[in-house]
Amino acid sequence: MNQSEILAKLPYSKPFLFVDELVSISEDGIEGVYIFKPSEFYYEGHFKDRPVTPGVILTECMAQIGVVCLGIFLLKNEPIEELQIALSSHQIDFYKPVFPKEKMTVVSEKVYFRFQKLKCSVKMLNEQNELVAKGTISGMINHTSH
Amino acid sequence: MTTEQIYVKLLPIVKTYLPEDVAADEINPDSDLTGELNINSAHLVDIVLDVEDAFEVEFANEDMESLRTLNDAIAIIHKKI
Numbered sequence: 412m413n414q415s416e417i418l419a420k421l422p423y424s425k426p427f428l429f430v431d432e433l434v435s436i437s438e439d440g441i442e443g444v445y446i447f448k449p450s451e452f453y454y455e456g457h458f459k460d461r462p463v464t465p466g467v468i469l470t471e472c473m474a475q476i477g478v479v480c481l482g483i484f485l486l487k488n489e490p491i492e493e494l495q496i497a498l499s500s501h502q503i504d505f506y507k508p509v510f511p512k513e514k515m516t517v518v519s520e521k522v523y524f525r526f527q528k529l530k531c532s533v534k535m536l537n538e539q540n541e542l543v544a545k546g547t548i549s550g551m552i553n554h555t556s557h
Numbered sequence: 558m559t560t561e562q563i564y565v566k567l568l569p570i571v572k573t574y575l576p577e578d579v580a581a582d583e584i585n586p587d588s589d590l591t592g593e594l595n596i597n598s599a600h601l602v603d604i605v606l607d608v609e610d611a612f613e614v615e616f617a618n619e620d621m622e623s624l625r626t627l628n629d630a631i632a633i634i635h636k637k638i
Contacts, residue, residue, distance in 0.1 A: 499599030526621045528602040551598055 429472035443476035449511035477519030477533035482552035503546035
């Protein structure tokens with residue numbers, strides 16, 4: 412499965428799609444990028460007159476690239492009619508703020524994928540290759556086939 | 558291992574994943590793990606992974622599908638050890 416096939420199966424759209432492109436993918440992990448556009452809806456209120464990307468949005472970006480895109484790849488042998496995903500837990504530490512226009516790289520390593528639960532160790536790096544956030548994210552990934 | 562011995566070893570694993578609104582004394586061998594004890598599907602996987610380590614067994618997808626209660630877990634473990 413190539414990157415455009417994975418992106419086509421993502422169940423998100425604007426304004427809540429936080430994946431621009433996948434850089435590499437394997438059974439063990441994935442790397443992808445997202446540029447935080449200045450027009451994103453939450454900058455208007457977070458914060459008043461001082462736009463900073465909310466931590467929950469960074470977490471979402473890490474989950475979409477690091478867990479959901481990887482999960483779709485890992486399900487590649489199964490016919491995916493309808494993808495069912497749910498975030499089950501996350502623990503993320505943040506190290507640096509992310510401002511509008513910044514391009515972030517998400518690197519995720521699979522810890523395990525068993526009984527539909529995918530647990531990953533995920534980090535986010537900025538363009539200077541500095542650590543912005545890291546932690547673990549788990550999700551349940553299931554599919555129905557007709 | 559007797560059923561009782563398995564139960565004693567299994568109980569603390571399940572207790573770890575009980576949500577705060579469920580008391581440990583609500584657990585009995587026939588409690589439905591997700592329906593009655595309110596354990597979510599992700600923690601059910603955690604329980605199985607911990608059980609695999611504790612009893613040195615491996616659960617198959619069919620085992621997971623038949624796992625509803627502690628008694629089900631005990632029956633699966635019995636078959637495998």
